[in-house]
Amino acid sequence: MEYAIQVEDLTKRFSDTQALAGVDFTVRPGTVLGLLGPNGSGKTTTVRILATLLKADSGRARICGYDVATEAHEVRSLLGVTGQYAAVDEKLTGMHNLVLVGRLLGLSKSAARRRSDELLERFGLTDSAGKLAGSYSGGMRRRLDLAASLVGQPSVLCLDEPTTGLDPRSRSAVWETVRGLVADGLTVLLTTQYLEEADQLADDLVVIDHGKVIAQGTADQLKAKVGGQTVEVRPADPQLLDDTLRLVTEVIGNGAPSVEGGLITAATQDPSVLPALVRRLDDAGIAVTGLALRQASLDEVFLTLTGGSDEEKRTVA
């Protein structure tokens, strides 16, 4: 099968920083890959190499089979990119920004206008079409940027932290858009620091840190890999919080329970703690409004993974 994105052993060094130290991953056509990593882990560098803006020191990357280094022009016509910082012309209106891109891609004046209208509508920018992009809010700018990268109807879309700095409503609007694009058959590479975002959108995840892939798989596989589960208990009567906490500690042992807003959370490796906990609560006559055993959240997975690699580095250094 031909991959939509294929990255092989990419390395990139900036004077004193090894931004990428051998990154490999593939993305199947029509799927979303979430590229996760903390600040400075190499996400943007990866995207810029795919977007033909940077040259890798070694390794290879292909978009729909075309090599980003030797077949850059082909890559550019198949790939849409929305960078981490919105690449819109602030001194042009939203409409002009999109028409400009359409005209550059060879659309006639009227076709470019039609396409721009369509995209402005889709991204809820119709009312601001005639305003200078410089006067747009951060969220509007991002949407305009996203729209600009879709004018050319790309097959593959790279989104570098598309929702950083957006309010929850704009964020879920972007998520909806990405889902719609994937439903249309696009392949999406999405970098993010938000685990929830990756959980919501991505079919597969690649976690990088210090320019290296430290884990990959589906969200469930990653959660299972780290293996943790979390018990949550919320006593009906807040007065009984202390008693409940004592009980949870007894049952779970070294789970280091924490309390936040009336909810007790404790980590465990053993699923059989739940029935035991139910019995003990029952015996003690503590009524609960919430009691659950769930897989560790991706946040917990992420912290475990990236934290671990930090320690590794320190022991190596």
Next chain:
Amino acid sequence: MTTAMGTAPLDRPPVRSRVSPVTAFRQGLILAWRNLVKLKISPAQIFVAAIQPMVLTLLFVFMFGGAIQGNRHDYLQFVLPGIIVQSMTLLTASVGTGLATDLNTGIFDRFRSMPIGRSAPLVGAILGDLVRHVISFVLVLGFGMALGFRITTDPLSTLAALALIMVFSFAMCWVSVVLGLLLKTPEAMSSIGIFALLPLTFGNNTLVATDTLPGWLQAWVKINPVTHTTDAVRALLAPKGAESAASPAIYTLLASAAILVVVVPIALRLFLRRK
């Protein structure tokens, strides 16, 4: 739509490995349109650019006019062509400044990640700027005429003067592009970049006749293409005697060609390199 399996949607033109020079030039024109749309949105820009030469004209004519040549009108006839050439040479700095601004806003990343001619953004920046040059030429010349400057030749010679200035400006725009790409920020460009243009714009015969200058400066003034462009424009707009525009014009054209041959490859190299 079905999953695209890595192939393009049906209404997409076929994937090509490059664009033809004609297409690249058309894309350059579209990008020039981008610069002109901005001019239309804030037309004040162009007046701001024209104010400096206007003030200079006033200053020189009324403060020094009497002292330098004894007669204000004669001095205006002498100095205005020079001020036009000088101010239009200085105006070329704006290409580099605009480029440095664009480089910092990420809009060029968008252009560079699009399947368009690699040099189209540069061509667009320069062509867009040349339109401003024409407008500024008309404004400054018109202002001079309002002060009493007379074109003593014919409209054809006036057009020839404009054309010659545009050729020289075109070459100087590429110099400005190189400066902009090297200096990278609009701030650096508007200080260091303009400073770099100073020997060209002031080491010449705009304000005073060459033979009144010390020897070492005369040597530079005689090499400086701005001097020759000024001579040619003087001869084309308001010759004092029967001096011919031909030889300074040829000098200007050759100098422009020489500048282009050296600077264009450097500009393209700087612009196209992928780090």
